[in-house]
Amino acid sequence: MNADALGRTAPLSRRALxxxxxxxxxxxxxxxxxxxxxxxxxxxxxxxxxxxxxxEVVAYFNQVIKDFEALNPxxxxxxxxxEGNFVPGLVRNDPPDVVTRGFAQATADFVRKGVFADLSDxxxxxxxxxxxxxLVSSWGQYNGxxxxxxxxxxxxxxxxxxxxxxAAQGVQVPTTWDEFMAACETFxxxxxxxxxxxxxxxxxxxxxxxxxVAGGMLDVGDFFSKLTARGANITQGAPESFTSNFGPALPxxxxxxxxxxxxxxxxxxxxxxxxxxxxQAAMYLQGPWALSQLxxxxxxxxxxxxxxPVTNNPADTKARVNVDMALSITRNTPNMAAAQRFVSYLLxxxxxxxxxxxxxxxxxxKDAPAVENPQITGLSASVTEGRYYQGATTYxxxxxxxxxxxxxxxxxxxxxxxLAALDDEWRRVAERxxx
Amino acid sequence: MTITSRVAQTxxxxxxxxxxxxxxxxxxxxxxxxxxxxxxxxxLPVLALFAFFITLPALVGVFFSLTNYAGYGDWKxxxxxxxxxxxxxxxxxxxxxxxxxxxxxxxxxxxxxxxAIALGLNAKIKWRTGIRTVFFIPxxxxxxxxxxxxxxxxxxxxxxxxxRLGYTPLATSILANENLAWIAIVLVTVxxxxxxxxxxxxxxxxxxxxEVYEAADLDGAGSFRQFLSLTLPLIMxxxxxxxxxxxxxxxxxxxxxxxxxxxxxxxxxQSVAMRIFSGFTGGDYSYQMANAVIYFLITxxxxxxxxxxxxRRGVSL
Numbered sequence: 001m002n003a004d005a006l007g008r009t010a011p012l013s014r015r016a017l018x019x020x021x022x023x024x025x026x027x028x029x030x031x032x033x034x035x036x037x038x039x040x041x042x043x044x045x046x047x048x049x050x051x052x053x054x055x056e057v058v059a060y061f062n063q064v065i066k067d068f069e070a071l072n073p074x075x076x077x078x079x080x081x082x083e084g085n086f087v088p089g090l091v092r093n094d095p096p097d098v099v100t101r102g103f104a105q106a107t108a109d110f111v112r113k114g115v116f117a118d119l120s121d122x123x124x125x126x127x128x129x130x131x132x133x134x135l136v137s138s139w140g141q142y143n144g145x146x147x148x149x150x151x152x153x154x155x156x157x158x159x160x161x162x163x164x165x166x167a168a169q170g171v172q173v174p175t176t177w178d179e180f181m182a183a184c185e186t187f188x189x190x191x192x193x194x195x196x197x198x199x200x201x202x203x204x205x206x207x208x209x210x211x212x213v214a215g216g217m218l219d220v221g222d223f224f225s226k227l228t229a230r231g232a233n234i235t236q237g238a239p240e241s242f243t244s245n246f247g248p249a250l251p252x253x254x255x256x257x258x259x260x261x262x263x264x265x266x267x268x269x270x271x272x273x274x275x276x277x278x279x280q281a282a283m284y285l286q287g288p289w290a291l292s293q294l295x296x297x298x299x300x301x302x303x304x305x306x307x308x309p310v311t312n313n314p315a316d317t318k319a320r321v322n323v324d325m326a327l328s329i330t331r332n333t334p335n336m337a338a339a340q341r342f343v344s345y346l347l348x349x350x351x352x353x354x355x356x357x358x359x360x361x362x363x364x365x366k367d368a369p370a371v372e373n374p375q376i377t378g379l380s381a382s383v384t385e386g387r388y389y390q391g392a393t394t395y396x397x398x399x400x401x402x403x404x405x406x407x408x409x410x411x412x413x414x415x416x417x418x419l420a421a422l423d424d425e426w427r428r429v430a431e432r433x434x435x
Numbered sequence: 436m437t438i439t440s441r442v443a444q445t446x447x448x449x450x451x452x453x454x455x456x457x458x459x460x461x462x463x464x465x466x467x468x469x470x471x472x473x474x475x476x477x478x479l480p481v482l483a484l485f486a487f488f489i490t491l492p493a494l495v496g497v498f499f500s501l502t503n504y505a506g507y508g509d510w511k512x513x514x515x516x517x518x519x520x521x522x523x524x525x526x527x528x529x530x531x532x533x534x535x536x537x538x539x540x541x542x543x544x545x546x547x548x549x550x551a552i553a554l555g556l557n558a559k560i561k562w563r564t565g566i567r568t569v570f571f572i573p574x575x576x577x578x579x580x581x582x583x584x585x586x587x588x589x590x591x592x593x594x595x596x597x598x599r600l601g602y603t604p605l606a607t608s609i610l611a612n613e614n615l616a617w618i619a620i621v622l623v624t625v626x627x628x629x630x631x632x633x634x635x636x637x638x639x640x641x642x643x644x645x646e647v648y649e650a651a652d653l654d655g656a657g658s659f660r661q662f663l664s665l666t667l668p669l670i671m672x673x674x675x676x677x678x679x680x681x682x683x684x685x686x687x688x689x690x691x692x693x694x695x696x697x698x699x700x701x702x703x704x705q706s707v708a709m710r711i712f713s714g715f716t717g718g719d720y721s722y723q724m725a726n727a728v729i730y731f732l733i734t735x736x737x738x739x740x741x742x743x744x745x746x747r748r749g750v751s752l
Contacts, residue, residue, distance in 0.1 A: 087506060091507055106718065110508075113505075113509065200611060265608060265700070266590040266607055267590075397719075398718060401705070401713070404700075404701050408699075408701025408702060408703075411613060425526070431520060432516065432517065
């Protein structure tokens with residue numbers, strides 16, 4: 001009896017259930033289908049989406065876009081400075097048309113997956129300094145010959161120093177490691193912190209002392225290309241391993257760390273900028289991105305930069321550079337012609353040189369004017385002579401928590417453990433990405 | 436319109452014969468066991484949302500854990516090798532050890548602290564309502580904000596204070612100490628999680644009839660004996676719920692660690708959730724998906740064990 005009743009009423013509710021599920025599903029799918037194709041051309045005006053990777057220069061690009069739109073009334077450009085939207089855009093198959101990115105391992109991965117269009121045919125590509133273009137192609141080229149990105153801004157990093165403190169102590173800019181150590185001793189004896197440490201933000205250790213010492217001691221690019229060539233077939237004892245190459249560099253990192261103020265482990269980047277701008281230390285291992293922060297904290301601070309000498313041969317001294325912004329066009333953009341016009345405009349000397357002048361960076365153009373900003377003139381010789389390297393940290397896949405390991409090493413001072421961990425991590429990533 | 440009227444008709448207490456058109460049309464007698472369709476209507480939207488936004492993405496994740504997908508671009512099947520590699524990765528294993536030690540410690544500390552606070556707040560003390568409010572404030576604050584505030588205290592205020600007092604071991608931030616940083620994380624988590632547990636304990640304590648204590652007083656039991664032999668057994672169900680909910684929550688710890696140490700110093704405070712999330716930014720999507728599947732199975736196992744325990748206690752969630 002009971003079963004009978006159930007049997008007769010159940011179909012009704014089950015049908016209703018299915019109907020509702022279907023409706024809910026259809027409703028949920030509706031907004032998704034809308035994502036794929038955004039109408040980019042309306043009334044003859046093409047809309048370009050331009051994603052740039054530096055939120056601090058939004059105002060500059062707004063002006064650039066305004067000028068560009070005035071010259072090209074058929075193109076409208078929308079600026080997006082949230083780089084985090086890029087991968088979701090790829091996943092939805094709806095990436096921005098023109099992208100700027102800092103060029104390192106992560107971006108190189110996009111290149112290898114063919115995300116970007118080939119720009120080698122663009123006339124403007126010929127105006128780029130080939131040495132700087134090489135920094136981009138050193139990460140690998142899609143199909144072996146494509147130009148996936150054109151450099152827009154080259155940042156050179158070294159030691160930022162307080163010119164007033166140097167002058168007051170009668171210290172010259174050091175050109176050898178021994179001179180550098182002697183300068184640190186002089187400051188220490190005078191009761192001045194030689195180097196301001198911000199160890200709490202572990203990336204400052206990675207891009208700072210780790211990259212500087214490694215880049216000064218060994219040929220980083222060569223090391224990583226040999227290491228990559230070995231693939232997953234790498235052991236700690238192999239001649240290509242971290243253990244076999246980085247050993248001599250590590251004690252110098254600890255020497256640098258020892259010249260930091262007490263309590264450097266509880267200071268972060270923001271603390272460091274505030275303290276260094278107020279003259280609480282003579283030197284600061286930071287790149288040009290810190291300069292504007294330092295000036296914001298104290299507009300009277302007189303700053304300079306020099307590449308950290310790591311050996312006693314001044315000719316070995318190199319600057320750490322990174323392609324801070326490189327222009328790319330996504331391969332599947334429906335607005336290729338408009339995107340190319342915009343990229344060409346961005347690489348006009350008046351746009352690209354002005355940007356780099358304003359942001360304490362180096363222009364990638366062949367005939368760029370000499371740098372006059374006193375904050376970075378100390379690095380310009382290294383850049384124009386091509387004595388530079390890309391930081392070792394930038395070669396690591398982002399899945400390796402490298403900065404944590406560097407911090408661990410600076411605190412625990414166990415170099416062997418540090419290098420063994422790097423070898424292990426590198427091999428494991430190679431193993432799982434090789435298959 | 437028709438739907439609402441039907442719901443209105445059927446939303447009467449179940450089990451009575453329904454003198455409405457539905458039963459008249461079918462002409463059958465509605466037994467006590469007939470389930471009112473209203474209940475399906477109540478469950479259905481949630482079920483659909485749950486399936487679409489949680490079950491389906493989870494299944495997609497399981498699928499991709501068998502590939503070398505980076506989150507974008509080309510991919511192919513690689514079988515179980517992501518799972519094999521997880522077990523060979525000391526960094527991942529270390530994060531499991533850290534997470535379980537952290538979750539166990541925090542569960543114990545939270546429950547001891549919360550029970551103590553609840554006993555105090557349940558007693559007839561002065562300003563009871565006001566003090567209760569103060570104790571519940573941490574619960575309404577976002578964990579991320581709490582951890583940034585404590586980050587500042589640990590990094591700046593505490594070292595200065597300790598230096599003044601001449602206590603050198605704490606004169607540098609404990610967040611910068613690989614062996615002590617986890618204690619700071621436990622401390623902040625307890626500060627944030629204890630009020631929630633306290634509410635449940637307070638509810639439990641208020642459900643204990645006062646006659647029991649009067650009888651115990653007559654028998655000459657001291658207050659500690661009363662707590663141990665009366666209070667604790669009577670609120671055991673609440674304790675079990677607190678332990679289970681707390682432990683489950685602490686296994687997924689993420690934002691407090693991000694705000695305090697970011698997983699550092701070194702690798703000392705990387706939780707499993709942080710490792711899994713790193714897969715999204717690190718192009719390691721499928722590998723960390725495999726990690727997530729393993730972690731899901733482990734937490735599922737723990738949940739099953741805990742549910743067994745609950746049933747034995749006669750408590751139901």
